[in-house]
Amino acid sequence: MKNYKPKNRLTSKAYIDGILNGDRVILSRAITIIESNLVGDKILAKEIVQAILPSSGKSIRIGITGVPGVGKSTFIEVFGLYLVKQGHKVAILSIDPSSQRSRGSILGDKTRMEELAVLQEAYIRPSASGDTLGGVSNKTGETMLLCEAAGYDVILIETVGVGQSETAVHGMTDFFLLLMLAGAGDELQGIKKGIMEMADMVVINKADGDNIRMSQMAKLQYQNALHIFPQSDSGWSPVVSTASAIKNIGISNVWDEILKFKKLVDENGYFLKNRNHQQIKWMYNNINDELKQLFYGSKNIKNQLYTFEKEIMNAKISPVKAAQQIMEDFKKSF
Numbered sequence: 001m002k003n004y005k006p007k008n009r010l011t012s013k014a015y016i017d018g019i020l021n022g023d024r025v026i027l028s029r030a031i032t033i034i035e036s037n038l039v040g041d042k043i044l045a046k047e048i049v050q051a052i053l054p055s056s057g058k059s060i061r062i063g064i065t066g067v068p069g070v071g072k073s074t075f076i077e078v079f080g081l082y083l084v085k086q087g088h089k090v091a092i093l094s095i096d097p098s099s100q101r102s103r104g105s106i107l108g109d110k111t112r113m114e115e116l117a118v119l120q121e122a123y124i125r126p127s128a129s130g131d132t133l134g135g136v137s138n139k140t141g142e143t144m145l146l147c148e149a150a151g152y153d154v155i156l157i158e159t160v161g162v163g164q165s166e167t168a169v170h171g172m173t174d175f176f177l178l179l180m181l182a183g184a185g186d187e188l189q190g191i192k193k194g195i196m197e198m199a200d201m202v203v204i205n206k207a208d209g210d211n212i213r214m215s216q217m218a219k220l221q222y223q224n225a226l227h228i229f230p231q232s233d234s235g236w237s238p239v240v241s242t243a244s245a246i247k248n249i250g251i252s253n254v255w256d257e258i259l260k261f262k263k264l265v266d267e268n269g270y271f272l273k274n275r276n277h278q279q280i281k282w283m284y285n286n287i288n289d290e291l292k293q294l295f296y297g298s299k300n301i302k303n304q305l306y307t308f309e310k311e312i313m314n315a316k317i318s319p320v321k322a323a324q325q326i327m328e329d330f331k332k333s334f
């Protein structure tokens with residue numbers, strides 16, 4: 001970890017005041033601090049997050065997932081425009097742990113959400129990069145708090161729909177929306193049963209033109225599939241609908257369902273219970289991430305791992321014995 005202080009940093013007070021005043025430039029600069037791995041920035045980030053915490057949380061947090069090509073960007077743009085028209089301030093964040101490896105090719109190459117991006121009431125921030133999903137999602141979580149403190153009352157967190165990132169998004173949102181396509185099997189769409197099970201709503205997108213009939217059929221199929229799952233703790237029964245992001249059909253219906261959900265979980269106490277539960281989990285995620293960094297970031301450990309890898313390959317030591325020895329040495333360093 002490098003430990004120098006970049007010249008262009010403001011005081012923590014300047015960041016905090018700027019965020020609370022809804023200053024988008026300061027918000028962006030503060031998020032850069034959150035995303036930074038510099039030691040000085042980490043300290044500054046903690047100060048900022050701690051100070052804005054009482055002003056955060058007053059939003060509805062919506063996770064949106066679906067395979068690449070299902071229409072997430074298109075949907076989020078029309079959905080975001082609709083919400084802004086309804087008087088909301090919308091922040092769009094993404095979790096994409098692959099972005100560092102692929103240099104952002106999944107999300108970065110196309111011009112995304114052009115109409116929404118220019119609106120003052122919308123704030124779009126692509127994924128933070130990082131080596132671990134835990135690290136990326138911790139940063140996204142803190143970014144979300146900053147956006148809330150800056151006055152954004154609807155937070156959309158998008159994931160590219162590969163690997164474990166859906167679970168991470170589910171773990172930090174109130175409502176989980178799954179975008180699907182008609183005619184492509186679940187397997188083809190890479191949507192595992194566990195992800196379907198997390199969904200509060202499934203939207204069959206691209207229900208337009210020749211695809212309308214297929215989409216209606218898919219809707220029935222998914223309705224049946226969702227009924228098989230046990231009732232969620234929220235007391236909400238997941239709904240399935242069709243939409244066309246391109247033709248702007250079925251968009252307001254999605255928001256209506258989210259409002260119905262919010263009313264239910266406010267009344268039955270699940271909203272708060274779930275948020276509290278998520279906070280506790282978030283603490284453990286942070287601890288796990290810090291522990292990993294402490295361990296794998298140590299020069300001594302790196303050297304030992306290098307040596308043991310070679311010894312394992314030459315059958316000089318068993319993997320279990322090697323792990324045990326490294327852990328013994330690590331414990332001694334405390």
Ligand code: GDP
Binds near residue numbers: 205247
């Ligand atoms: P993402 O990869 O999930 O973000 O998907 P995009 O939003 O980039 O959309 C992928 C492709 O599907 C693009 O060519 C879109 O124009 C198209 N698309 C998105 N939504 C719809 C829709 O509702 N109907 C149709 N026919 N095409 C759509």
